[in-house]
Amino acid sequence: MMPRLTLDCFDYEDRNAMVDAMEVMVTAFDPSFGEAWTLPQLSGVMMMPGTWLTIARIDAAPLGFALVRSVLDECELLLLAVDPAWRGRGIGAALLQDSLTTARRKGITSMNLEVRAANNAVRLYEKTGFEYVHRRPGYYRGNDGQLHDALSFRIDMLA
Numbered sequence: 656m657m658p659r660l661t662l663d664c665f666d667y668e669d670r671n672a673m674v675d676a677m678e679v680m681v682t683a684f685d686p687s688f689g690e691a692w693t694l695p696q697l698s699g700v701m702m703m704p705g706t707w708l709t710i711a712r713i714d715a716a717p718l719g720f721a722l723v724r725s726v727l728d729e730c731e732l733l734l735l736a737v738d739p740a741w742r743g744r745g746i747g748a749a750l751l752q753d754s755l756t757t758a759r760r761k762g763i764t765s766m767n768l769e770v771r772a773a774n775n776a777v778r779l780y781e782k783t784g785f786e787y788v789h790r791r792p793g794y795y796r797g798n799d800g801q802l803h804d805a806l807s808f809r810i811d812m813l814a
């Protein structure tokens with residue numbers, strides 16, 4: 656783990672945290688897939704009860720974030736992103752582990768996620784213990800109109 660990495664969790668609509676997440680959002684997602692959210696989209700989901708946003712920082716600089724929404728004892732990882740300049744140093748894995756720890760603390764027993772089949776993040780999810788559930792052919796449409804399969808993963812935190 657790298658020095659000075661802090662993970663701050665917000666389970667309410669914190670303007671500064673959302674601005675930090677947007678700073679990472681605009682660099683992290685390849686525009687051709689149209690996967691990045693806008694600030695109003697992020698703000699809208701943060702207003703929903705059971706949502707939390709975790710910001711990874713070194714010193715004050717935001718380098719990554721994770722966004723999770725929960726309903727009762729289940730939750731969904733909506734977004735996970737790390738600044739391209741800071742990838743491959745364990746920040747994504749740290750955010751994912753922290754999201755699982757937060758979920759357990761809240762009494763949540765499983766986490767689900769959906770990811771584009773060709774996304775490198777699949778390796779991270781499998782390595783963390785997520786299990787493949789199913790494939791949805793052509794589920795995502797990129798900005799270029801191309802269709803991409805989605806893979807669903809789930810981790811049972813009671814197992």
Ligand SMILES: CC(C)(COP(=O)(O)OP(=O)(O)OC[C@H]1O[C@@H](n2cnc3c(N)ncnc32)[C@H](O)[C@@H]1OP(=O)(O)O)[C@@H](O)C(=O)NCCC(=O)NCCS
Pocket residue numbers: 683684685733734735736737738741742743744745746747748749770774775776778779780782
């Ligand atoms: C997915 C993402 C968050 C990973 O962040 P990261 O900080 O680079 O991840 P880590 O350094 O913690 O890597 C953890 C593991 O993930 C896997 N991994 C991460 N990036 C990878 C890559 N480019 N190629 C292959 N495996 C990769 C590896 O197994 C790695 O473990 P290892 O280094 O011990 O082999 C980052 O690549 C990202 O922001 N991608 C764009 C946004 C996105 O598509 N998010 C997922 C869907 S919301």
